[in-house]
Amino acid sequence: MTKAAKKLFIRTFGCQMNVYDAERMSEALCEAGYSSVDTPEAADLIVLNTCHIREKAAEKVYSELGRLKQLKSARAGEGRATTIAVAGCVAQAEGREILSRAPVVDLVVGPQSYHRIADLIARAEKGERDIIDIEFPEGDKFKHLPARPARARAASAFLTVQEGCDKFCTFCVVPYTRGVEYSRSVSEIVEEAERLAASGVREITLLGQNVNAYHGEGENGAPSTLAALLRRLAQIPSIGRLRYTTSHPRDMSADLIALHGDEEKVMPYLHLPFQAGSDRILAAMNRRHTRADYLDLVKRIRLARPDIALSTDIIVGFPGESDAEFEATLEVVKQAEFAQAYSFKFSPRPGTPAAAMENQVADEIKSARLQELQALLRAQQSAFNGACAGRKMPVLFERSGRRPGQLVGRSPYLQAVHAEGPETLIGEIIEVDIIGAGPNSLEGNIVSASNTRRIGGRAGPGDAGGRVEAR
Numbered sequence: 001m002t003k004a005a006k007k008l009f010i011r012t013f014g015c016q017m018n019v020y021d022a023e024r025m026s027e028a029l030c031e032a033g034y035s036s037v038d039t040p041e042a043a044d045l046i047v048l049n050t051c052h053i054r055e056k057a058a059e060k061v062y063s064e065l066g067r068l069k070q071l072k073s074a075r076a077g078e079g080r081a082t083t084i085a086v087a088g089c090v091a092q093a094e095g096r097e098i099l100s101r102a103p104v105v106d107l108v109v110g111p112q113s114y115h116r117i118a119d120l121i122a123r124a125e126k127g128e129r130d131i132i133d134i135e136f137p138e139g140d141k142f143k144h145l146p147a148r149p150a151r152a153r154a155a156s157a158f159l160t161v162q163e164g165c166d167k168f169c170t171f172c173v174v175p176y177t178r179g180v181e182y183s184r185s186v187s188e189i190v191e192e193a194e195r196l197a198a199s200g201v202r203e204i205t206l207l208g209q210n211v212n213a214y215h216g217e218g219e220n221g222a223p224s225t226l227a228a229l230l231r232r233l234a235q236i237p238s239i240g241r242l243r244y245t246t247s248h249p250r251d252m253s254a255d256l257i258a259l260h261g262d263e264e265k266v267m268p269y270l271h272l273p274f275q276a277g278s279d280r281i282l283a284a285m286n287r288r289h290t291r292a293d294y295l296d297l298v299k300r301i302r303l304a305r306p307d308i309a310l311s312t313d314i315i316v317g318f319p320g321e322s323d324a325e326f327e328a329t330l331e332v333v334k335q336a337e338f339a340q341a342y343s344f345k346f347s348p349r350p351g352t353p354a355a356a357m358e359n360q361v362a363d364e365i366k367s368a369r370l371q372e373l374q375a376l377l378r379a380q381q382s383a384f385n386g387a388c389a390g391r392k393m394p395v396l397f398e399r400s401g402r403r404p405g406q407l408v409g410r411s412p413y414l415q416a417v418h419a420e421g422p423e424t425l426i427g428e429i430i431e432v433d434i435i436g437a438g439p440n441s442l443e444g445n446i447v448s449a450s451n452t453r454r455i456g457g458r459a460g461p462g463d464a465g466g467r468v469e470a471r
């Protein structure tokens with residue numbers, strides 16, 4: 001088989017940063033002669049891009065590897081070789097253990113070594129066994145990855161600007177799997193954003209495990225803030241929307257809060273995990289903020305942008321959490337009023353301080369607490385969505401829906417919006433009348449075709465770069 005014919009399949013688990021990493025790995029491997037396919041059965045190279053955050057996430061990898069073992073031997077029976085690589089945070093956390101637990105794996109590559117993935121795969125294909133690359137290199141892996149190629153892209157894209165974490169919350173594996181905090185330079189990010197814009201991207205979500213701790217080198221050589229970076233990216237004409245995630249309450253600076261009040265391209269949505277409502281638990285988590293800090297922050301953010309949609313992450317059943325302490329979590333939820341939230345049962349992770357703490361909470365208690373919390377969060381989400389009915393709002397249409405003639409887009413508040421309309425509107429930001437709201441999405445009518453107000457636009461022939469009108 002010639003090199004050009006090799007087929008690649010990447011399965012991604014975990015967070016948005018893994019989604020971004022998958023694109024970068026795919027682009028690096030396509031440059032090395034691979035082309036992407038939609039199923040593992042059709043692939044010569046299968047990459048599992050893994051997540052280690054909770055036990056369930058990490059265990060999925062091994063059940064997937066069990067299936068791939070059968071696939072690999074079936075393909076071998078047909079005389080076709082299959083290379084299997086494990087990438088992502090399980091690769092980083094477990095390293096060699098993966099090879100002994102799942103000998104079907106040819107190669108283990110950590111998130112800081114993706115710029116070497118094509119070379120590592122080439123070595124595996126030459127027959128080298130047990131390849132492991134989980135070094136935390138000095139410097140910037142992004143500089144060694146191929147530049148984002150010009151190709152048709154979806155309307156919304158991720159862009160990692162900051163990686164790693166120095167916060168060491170006692171429950172969390174991220175500081176161990178992603179390493180120390182690192183911020184890319186403003187010029188590097190602007191260049192990548194401009195490439196994405198030239199490929200049809202209208203909305204960019206900046207990613208970082210602690211994105212608001214961003215402190216990359218600015219264009220003047222001095223460290224930049226996330227707010228300054230967002231202001232710079234807002235100058236790219238055809239980028240109509242900017243988002244960022246995930247923020248830590250400690251790093252929510254005044255300039256970033258103010259930006260939500262005065263930069264219209266920064267969307268009124270903020271993911272701001274608080275994890276727990278009791279100060280004793282927050283201290284045991286090493287979160288370095290109190291319940292009052294968090295609620296005060298929410299107040300200040302709403303002062304700058306009253307309609308902002310707040311989202312959060314919450315853990316129930318952290319070691320030692322009492323009923324009263326769990327009630328304190330419900331209390332914060334009631335006061336903060338979230339538009340959306342992710343909630344989890346505490347999962348003890350190997351090597352983290354919380355896993356070794358006494359007073360682990362029984363699983364039945366965790367389940368009951370999670371159920372109660374999720375009922376409250378669902379009610380808040382429905383209320384937030386319900387309040388959108390009857391309003392008019394700009395929607396970025398991203399794809400066709402399941403029904404013929406249906407489009408699916410996102411509101412400024414990140415809700416999915418369904419509306420009837422022609423496919424030519426995909427990639428456009430259009431005013432929509434919201435006529436109905438469900439628990440997870442909104443229903444809308446595009447403001448009639450003739451007087452449709454397009455907000456900004458892709459660069460067309462003879463168009464120097466699109467224009468974004470004030471909303």
Ligand code: SAH
Binds near residue numbers: 172210247275344347
């Ligand atoms: N950097 C982000 C996200 C970290 S992981 C942040 O600081 O918020 C995403 C979420 O997973 C966390 O916010 C937390 O709510 C949850 N999480 C992390 N470790 C966990 C664990 N051991 N058990 C249960 N949930 C966990």
Ligand code: SF4
Binds near residue numbers: 209210
């Ligand atoms: Fe994990 Fe805490 Fe860092 Fe978030 S801030 S990645 S929860 S250690």
Ligand code: F3S
Binds near residue numbers: 015173177178
């Ligand atoms: Fe999972 Fe790693 Fe993201 S542990 S949540 S894939 S940073």
